[in-house]
Each structure stands twice: as C-alpha cells, then as structure tokens.
Amino acid sequence: MADTGTQGGETLLFLTDEQLRKGIEAMFFAYRGFTADPDRILDKYGYGRAHHRAIHFINRQPGLTVTTLLDVLGVTKQSLNRVLRTMIEDGLVESRVGRKDKRARHLHLTEAGLALERELSEAQRARMRAAYRTAGPQAVAGFRHVLEAMMDPEIRRHYQTMKDGG
Amino acid sequence: MADTGTQGGETLLFLTDEQLRKGIEAMFFAYRGFTADPDRILDKYGYGRAHHRAIHFINRQPGLTVTTLLDVLGVTKQSLNRVLRTMIEDGLVESRVGRKDKRARHLHLTEAGLALERELSEAQRARMRAAYRTAGPQAVAGFRHVLEAMMDPEIRRHYQTMKDGG
DNA sequence: CTTGGAAAGTCAACAAGGCTGACATAAAAT
DNA sequence: ATTTTATGTCAGCCTTGTTGACTTTCCAAG
Structure with missing residues (x-):
C-alpha cells in the first residue's frame, strides 16, 4: 500500500482546498x-x-x-x-x-x-x-469515521447512543 | 492492522443490516x-x-x-x-x-x-x-470512495467532470 | 427566407416542511 | 398551591420545490 500516512513531508495533500472542495461536492451529490x-x-x-x-x-x-x-x-x-x-x-x-x-x-x-x-x-x-x-470494508470504516467527525458534538451523542440500540 | 479484508468467513460483517443502518444514520447526522x-x-x-x-x-x-x-x-x-x-x-x-x-x-x-x-x-x-x-488520509480515501459509489450514475458524471475543473 | 425548436425568462398557483408566537391542558414536581 | 414540563393545536409566515402556460430570442435546417 502507498504510504499516505501521517508522519511528514507532502503528507497532507488530502487537506488541500481542492481536495476539501471535492469532499464537499461528494457529500452534496x-x-x-x-x-x-x-x-x-x-x-x-x-x-x-x-x-x-x-x-x-x-x-x-x-x-x-x-x-x-x-x-x-x-x-x-x-x-x-x-x-x-x-x-x-x-x-x-x-x-x-x-x-x-x-x-x-x-x-x-x-x-x-x-x-x-x-x-x-x-x-x-x-x-x-x-x-x-x-x-470495500476498509473504505467503509473510513467513510463512517469521517462522517462521525463531521457531526456536531451534540448530535454525535445521539448517533453514538443509538449505536448500541439505546 | 486487523484483517477486515475480502477473502472469507466473517469478513462481510460490514454488510449486516445493522451496519447499513448505522451508515444511513451517519449520513443523516x-x-x-x-x-x-x-x-x-x-x-x-x-x-x-x-x-x-x-x-x-x-x-x-x-x-x-x-x-x-x-x-x-x-x-x-x-x-x-x-x-x-x-x-x-x-x-x-x-x-x-x-x-x-x-x-x-x-x-x-x-x-x-x-x-x-x-x-x-x-x-x-x-x-x-x-x-x-x-x-486521517486513509479514512478520507474511503469516505470519498463510498460517497462516489452512492451517487446516481448520471450524477456521478457531473461529479467526475468537475474533478478536472470542467 | 421561413420556420421549427431550443434556451431563457416570467406569471400564477400550489405543496411540503421548516419557522415563530400564542395558548390550552394535564400531570408531575416543588 | 404553584410552577414547570410534556404535549398538542391554531394561525401565519418563509423558502424552495413542483406544474402548466406563455413569450421572446435566435440558431439552424429546409
């Protein structure tokens, strides 16, 4: 696997405005x-x-x-x-x-x-x-992870509460 | 890393109705x-x-x-x-x-x-x-991948067209 | 040159689903 | 006894979506 990890250098490519814009459009569509x-x-x-x-x-x-x-x-x-x-x-x-x-x-x-x-x-x-x-499963984990991080903290509570069938 | 790969056994846990439901709620919130x-x-x-x-x-x-x-x-x-x-x-x-x-x-x-x-x-x-x-970057890739797969094919065209600054 | 049709805009009317504010009732809590 | 909470309801407003009808402009094909 290509190293797109978190240690150094040009490693934050995924945070460019262009990448963020694509993420925004992906959410919309x-x-x-x-x-x-x-x-x-x-x-x-x-x-x-x-x-x-x-x-x-x-x-x-x-x-x-x-x-x-x-x-x-x-x-x-x-x-x-x-x-x-x-x-x-x-x-x-x-x-x-x-x-x-x-x-x-x-x-x-x-x-x-x-x-x-x-x-x-x-x-x-x-x-x-x-x-x-x-x-694939790895992508799904990432999908859930990003979405969860995007929620308002108060809302995230609701989400997690229902995780276990509140 | 834990193997959540695609080869066999309990590997499709991420496709259970419960997992899918959580994905749906994650999208909503x-x-x-x-x-x-x-x-x-x-x-x-x-x-x-x-x-x-x-x-x-x-x-x-x-x-x-x-x-x-x-x-x-x-x-x-x-x-x-x-x-x-x-x-x-x-x-x-x-x-x-x-x-x-x-x-x-x-x-x-x-x-x-x-x-x-x-x-x-x-x-x-x-x-x-x-x-x-x-x-993290890996999660972001997964996030984008799942969202793209979720779009209607016709819409996905718009999305990809604009990828390169149509 | 005429005409068909595409692109754009406008008017009218309607519906879903948000919102605020005011008010009523029942029951719990103090 | 009084206050607060949970619910429901009425009235009215806004945004943003819809359909349908119609006009103007103007490209392009005949």
Whole structure:
C-alpha cells in the first residue's frame, strides 16, 4: 500500500482546498442519491422526507417519547406534530400514554407502519449495500469515521447512543 | 492492522443490516453538520441553501450556462430562476449573454459574490478539514470512495467532470 | 427566407416542511 | 398551591420545490 500516512513531508495533500472542495461536492451529490429511492416510495403514499425520518427513528427506538424524537430530529414540535398527526390518523404510528408519566406519549409503529419502514429501509439499504460492496470494508470504516467527525458534538451523542440500540 | 479484508468467513460483517443502518444514520447526522455553518452565514444575508448551491457551482465553473447549472443542481428552471434573480439584483451574480449563442446566459460571480462564496466555503472547508484531520488520509480515501459509489450514475458524471475543473 | 425548436425568462398557483408566537391542558414536581 | 414540563393545536409566515402556460430570442435546417 502507498504510504499516505501521517508522519511528514507532502503528507497532507488530502487537506488541500481542492481536495476539501471535492469532499464537499461528494457529500452534496451522494446525499441526493441517498434520498432518491425513499423519496420515490414516499411519493406513492403521499408522504415526504419528514415522515421517513420520523418512521426511521421510531422504528429504531420503539416507545421513544415525542420530546426525545424532537431532540433527535432537531425540528420544532409544530413541524414534527404535523407529520406525526397524519401518520397516526393513517394508522402507521401509535401514540401511547406513558404509564409512569402520563404526560409523555410513547411512539410505536403499527403493522402498517412497520411495513412502510421495511419498504423504505430496504431500498435505502440496498443502495448502501451496493456502495459498501463496491468500496470495500476498509473504505467503509473510513467513510463512517469521517462522517462521525463531521457531526456536531451534540448530535454525535445521539448517533453514538443509538449505536448500541439505546 | 486487523484483517477486515475480502477473502472469507466473517469478513462481510460490514454488510449486516445493522451496519447499513448505522451508515444511513451517519449520513443523516453528518449532513446536518455539513450544512450547519453555511446555513448560519446565509441567514445573516437573507439567503438559503439554494443560493449557496448556485454560488458554489458558478464559482466552480465560471461562465457556465443556466441550462448546465440546472442540470447539475437537478431543480426546475423556475426554482433556480427565483434564487438567481435575487442574486443578480443584489449584485452577487452577473448574467452575460453568450457571444456565439446569444440565447445562452453565462453566469459569473461578481466581487461581492466571490466574497460571499469565500465566506461560505471557508466555513464549510474548515469543518471538512477538521474531520479529515481527525480521520486521517486513509479514512478520507474511503469516505470519498463510498460517497462516489452512492451517487446516481448520471450524477456521478457531473461529479467526475468537475474533478478536472470542467 | 421561413420556420421549427431550443434556451431563457416570467406569471400564477400550489405543496411540503421548516419557522415563530400564542395558548390550552394535564400531570408531575416543588 | 404553584410552577414547570410534556404535549398538542391554531394561525401565519418563509423558502424552495413542483406544474402548466406563455413569450421572446435566435440558431439552424429546409
């Protein structure tokens, strides 16, 4: 392997403005690909990305409260409530009153919600899987490492918390 | 180094659904970080992400036509025209009638436009640079590799074209 | 020279999904 | 008893995406 390591000399080539610009464009274009497949599916059902994000995290952490979800998504409660309400009305999401704290609402996906989650995440994972396969395990490790370093510290907490199935 | 290579056995751990899910969340959270700094700057001037994207690609390829930009950004001309018009009125962007083909409009940043571009891209590159530095050159190569594999083929063309300063 | 069609721009209308502010209710905490 | 927290809701605003219809300009082919 070529030594692109960290010791000396012309070793920081990867930090040139041009390299950084390419990284920025890569993020922009890749994110488009990342959302393309789910967007098409969501469209069929009259939903949008906001619904997808909510579904994703409710599935990830069933029973989480509205406040927790708000925190993870980083939007206002009015904004979240709009998408949550439609999904509850449509029978994709169930909102259960807390046993201990009766103010809290715990969110769960219904069978229909789980079905949509699977359809969405299968499409998204298929693309991710293809990219991973093309790039190889070492690249995947690097990918994750850079993305993690790019997050805001507060957000990184959410990410890592869910690592172990918080 | 631990062998995470491609030969056999438990070697495809990185393709488990759980690993793929983590990659998906990493993209989501990292993209938030990626746009956070420019968003704050844009807000000061009353612009949005759409303006940033236009500025980025006009700077990248000065003199490009509206149609080309439309193609790169993947939005409708009505949508692009709205942000372009405000930036032309505000004196950030200049639209020059083509010499050969007088229908075509060639877009350039003015001094003011270049100044905003610098402000935006410096902020974005600073974050990128920090992430790159933390992760190291090998990780950066992997990062770029996975992102590239994640793009739609048609989009990847744009990306690679601009690699050499199209 | 006429005409077909591409490039660009504009107007109108609409939708998703962000935002703020104000306010209501229930329940927990002090 | 009072304050704080969690949730939900109403109203209104903004950005940025969409479609559809239409005009002007002008290159290029016939």
